[in-house]
Amino acid sequence: MSEYLILGIILIVVVWFFNRDRIKNRFYPVRTKNLTIDQQFNSDKREREKEIDRLLSKMGKNGIKDLSAKDRKRLDELSKK
Numbered sequence: 001m002s003e004y005l006i007l008g009i010i011l012i013v014v015v016w017f018f019n020r021d022r023i024k025n026r027f028y029p030v031r032t033k034n035l036t037i038d039q040q041f042n043s044d045k046r047e048r049e050k051e052i053d054r055l056l057s058k059m060g061k062n063g064i065k066d067l068s069a070k071d072r073k074r075l076d077e078l079s080k081k
């Protein structure tokens with residue numbers, strides 16, 4: 001009987017481990033914030049600046065040659081905004 005109890009506990013722990021994100025989202029859903037237009041604009045601007053900084057730091061010492069074609073295209077798109 002105790003073997004079945006131990007096996008059941010292990011099974012419950014394994015199932016919980018692999019489904020913890022689903023369980024968390026079911027009981028504690030992510031709530032979206034209601035931002036004003038200014039707050040949304042500033043948030044978008046910060047995200048663009050972070051991405052530009054990431055791409056520029058990726059360039060390193062060799063300049064634009066370090067970037068892939070996809071990264072160069074994204075940098076061009078972000079710099080036009």
